[in-house]
Amino acid sequence: MLNLFVGLDIYTGLLLLLALAFVLFYEAINGFHDTANAVATVIYTRAMQPQLAVVMAAFFNFFGVLLGGLSVAYAIVHMLPTDLLLNMGSTHGLAMVFSMLLAAIIWNLGTWFFGLPASSSHTLIGAIIGIGLTNALLNGSSVMDALNLREVTKIFSSLIVSPIVGLVIAGGLIFLLRRFWSGTKKRDRIHRIPEDRKKKKGKRKPPLWTRIALIVSAAGVAFSHGANDGQKGIGLVMLVLVGIAPAGFVVNMNASGYEITRTRDAVTNFEHYLQQHPELPQKLITMEPPLPATSTDGTQVTEFHCHPANTFDAIARVKTMLPGNMESYEPLSVSQRSQLRRIMLCISDTSAKLAKLPGVSKEDQNLLKKLRSDMLSTIEYAPVWIIMAVALALGIGTMIGWRRVAMTIGEKIGKRGMTYAQGMAAQMTAAVSIGLASYIGMPVSTTHVLSSAVAGTMVVDGGGLQRKTVTSILMAWVFTLPAAIFLSGGLYWIALQLI
Numbered sequence: 001m002l003n004l005f006v007g008l009d010i011y012t013g014l015l016l017l018l019a020l021a022f023v024l025f026y027e028a029i030n031g032f033h034d035t036a037n038a039v040a041t042v043i044y045t046r047a048m049q050p051q052l053a054v055v056m057a058a059f060f061n062f063f064g065v066l067l068g069g070l071s072v073a074y075a076i077v078h079m080l081p082t083d084l085l086l087n088m089g090s091t092h093g094l095a096m097v098f099s100m101l102l103a104a105i106i107w108n109l110g111t112w113f114f115g116l117p118a119s120s121s122h123t124l125i126g127a128i129i130g131i132g133l134t135n136a137l138l139n140g141s142s143v144m145d146a147l148n149l150r151e152v153t154k155i156f157s158s159l160i161v162s163p164i165v166g167l168v169i170a171g172g173l174i175f176l177l178r179r180f181w182s183g184t185k186k187r188d189r190i191h192r193i194p195e196d197r198k199k200k201k202g203k204r205k206p207p208l209w210t211r212i213a214l215i216v217s218a219a220g221v222a223f224s225h226g227a228n229d230g231q232k233g234i235g236l237v238m239l240v241l242v243g244i245a246p247a248g249f250v251v252n253m254n255a256s257g258y259e260i261t262r263t264r265d266a267v268t269n270f271e272h273y274l275q276q277h278p279e280l281p282q283k284l285i286t287m288e289p290p291l292p293a294t295s296t297d298g299t300q301v302t303e304f305h306c307h308p309a310n311t312f313d314a315i316a317r318v319k320t321m322l323p324g325n326m327e328s329y330e331p332l333s334v335s336q337r338s339q340l341r342r343i344m345l346c347i348s349d350t351s352a353k354l355a356k357l358p359g360v361s362k363e364d365q366n367l368l369k370k371l372r373s374d375m376l377s378t379i380e381y382a383p384v385w386i387i388m389a390v391a392l393a394l395g396i397g398t399m400i401g402w403r404r405v406a407m408t409i410g411e412k413i414g415k416r417g418m419t420y421a422q423g424m425a426a427q428m429t430a431a432v433s434i435g436l437a438s439y440i441g442m443p444v445s446t447t448h449v450l451s452s453a454v455a456g457t458m459v460v461d462g463g464g465l466q467r468k469t470v471t472s473i474l475m476a477w478v479f480t481l482p483a484a485i486f487l488s489g490g491l492y493w494i495a496l497q498l499i
Helices: 010-034 036-044 050-067 071-077 082-086 091-113 120-139 149-180 185-191 194-201 208-244 257-276 279-287 308-321 334-355 362-375 384-398 403-412 420-440 446-460 467-498
Strands: none
Touching: 010 091, 010 120, 010 208, 010 384, 036 050, 036 208, 036 420, 036 446, 050 208, 050 384, 071 120, 071 149, 071 208, 071 420, 091 120, 091 208, 091 467, 120 149, 120 208, 120 446, 120 467, 149 185, 149 420, 149 446, 185 420, 208 384, 208 420, 208 446, 257 308, 257 334, 257 362, 279 308, 279 334, 308 334, 334 362, 420 446, 446 467
């Protein structure tokens, strides 16, 4: 962190501070916007006092970010247009980052103000798509080519399927609890709403074991949220640093000689694979029109375009820049580091495309996946201080402004209040679903998973849904993507007119 501003003039340094403030503000909004979901049921069922519940959620959010890894972070980053991603140091790249963040902040603040549990993940993804579409329209290129369609499709599938999974699993849990955990006075207690328990027993808090289950599952939702949504913030911070302060961040300057050798070996092994399967790169070349030749001088940072026809040339350039005995990236100039990053991302992208070709065996797909991971090990990383900063922003945000969305989740989805069993089922479903998604590197919406899980429990339990609230949530779900696309695209267009 100490070398953050090394080599930057005052203007660039201020730009960097502003960009980092944007990202951390976005994460703080994410905290009080999305983490309201984690505390909604535990507060509504009176398992915990609101202040204590929010502190607990902030704590587990923090550790979720610290321990969540980086797979989701870079899944989000790779949704960006490939050319912009490869040329992040350009003014267009910086305009992209600011437009994307400002659009996400505006929409998230607006939906939070009205108490709507809209998804920060949907907002961010919509903002990224808006950048891609605007970039395509301005350059006269194909919209399909401008978007990283493979990543967009994968992430869209995750965002659409996850709420359905939440609804079905949570509803199924309630069905099982009604079927096998009811019929006696003691067991029926978990199927009461807090107001009923207070009237009959004079007690505000749920039974002990029910209370423990509610608290543990709420902690699980908070941890899973941090592990998934926190990673998105990490990816955005790295995007900013690569674009504005490339000297210290385009590659991992703390990488060991072993890690650099591992990267070089992966590139060499990929070259051997291509030589053994010459028909595969040829298939890719025929699928895409050739691009104009780019500069082959590794010391020059030029507008870089990635194409399968240039793969062997790219591999040769990497092997030249990374000799076998290299112990650190320090000997490389800033322009060489930037060029190395672009080339490695390009080779990795080619590897991913090869793995998707028909006829490639499962064994070869796994090999290419492993090689891709090794190639990017010193490119797709995050310093500890960045992870800590995002974790703190998310944790602090959790402790602010949670009440608006929490009230919607707890009281306004169903026609009657939430029972203890419904709260447990919804939270356990959300915690496990989001945690699993984080593990496999798929970004999902905490908001939509938990909201749909609550709705599923209400439907199965016969309580019914409040049409007005459900309509509002669905409208927010439907309009979030187009609104974010329009906002980010419009802001990006305006920014490009001003620079």
